[in-house]
């Protein structure tokens with residue numbers, strides 16, 4: 001397995017890019033740790049495939065370098081990078097059996113049959129196809145063929161990295177969960193460096209140790225699922241991750257207090273923020289009350305989603321979402337919302353501003 005270094009990396013599909021907007025991938029410097037599982041998460045068109053294709057060697061970046069364990073592979077073709085890839089749609093040999101397909105990457109590298117058999121058995125068990133090893137791939141469903149593609153991607157232990165590009169798109173919902181769990185287990189057992197591209201937050205958060213959130217060609221945050229939830233570095237992360245996403249309130253800040261409209265709230269810490277200042281609060285950290293301090297708001301509807309309720313409120317014309325426990329009463333005359341201090345994040349021009357104590361730490 002390898003550490004992957006992205007050094008001063010950027011890519012534009014235009015021959016002569018003139019401004020940052022011309023770059024599908026904006027400048028990025030990062031070390032991706034050896035043996036860690038990363039998910040590349042973002043909306044369609046944000047640059048995920050561009051970044052993955054640069055790492056796999058399908059695309060040569062217009063700027064910067066890619067290093068595997070310190071070795072510059074920027075110009076090296078895919079075949080020389082010793083990586084395994086699984087794409088959105090199945091890539092299998094129809095005339096071969098399931099076993100033949102799974103064994104192919106090992107045979108191709110001259111591995112002894114005695115070593116191949118147990119490895120194929122293990123991967124077949126993982127994808128739930130032990131009973132179909134002698135079947136020809138032709139005639140299998142797209143779902144089954146994609147499981148074979150996943151198995152083939154995972155059968156070698158000596159790869160620098162395993163790259164997955166939305167691999168579960170054609171898999172049925174139940175099996176998706178099963179395969180994600182298996183991938184996670186495989187990662188724990190073998191410690192491969194894995195990069196998994198998806199636009200689905202559940203997939204990213206359940207699979208990865210670290211989630212790389214991309215927005216508009218830029219990596220806006222790399223963090224654990226918990227970090228992305230508690231301390232979104234950019235308003236996009238707050239909005240994109242979580243269901244519903246983070247609420248944002250325009251505010252003026254002075255020291256440890258903020259004004260939102262006519263209301264004043266205590267922030268629990270001091271901040272220095274300039275530009276467009278917003279307070280971000282996830283729906284989990286909003287509470288409802290009747291009278292007293294807080295921001296004026298009225299309940300507009302309640303959605304019961306099973307394990308909890310989503311309360312939609314109207315706060316001076318803006319919609320605010322709050323999560324309430326299943327049995328929690330929602331008083332009809334409730335007219336104020338307030339924020340749990342630990343759930344408050346401050347943003348200046350969309351980027352998180354650390355509280356002054358945290359900044360110094």
Ligand SMILES: Nc1ncnc2c1ncn2[C@@H]1O[C@H](COP(=O)(O)OP(=O)(O)OP(=O)(O)O)[C@@H](O)[C@H]1O
Nearest residue numbers: 013024025042043044045046047048049050051199
């Ligand atoms: N070959 C290309 N030539 C020109 N522009 C491209 C090319 N490939 C991608 N782009 C543009 O680069 C930007 C990033 O695209 P990319 O495919 O990397 O995003 P993505 O996040 O993987 O999206 P998706 O999930 O839809 O595949 C988009 O604006 C896209 O239109």
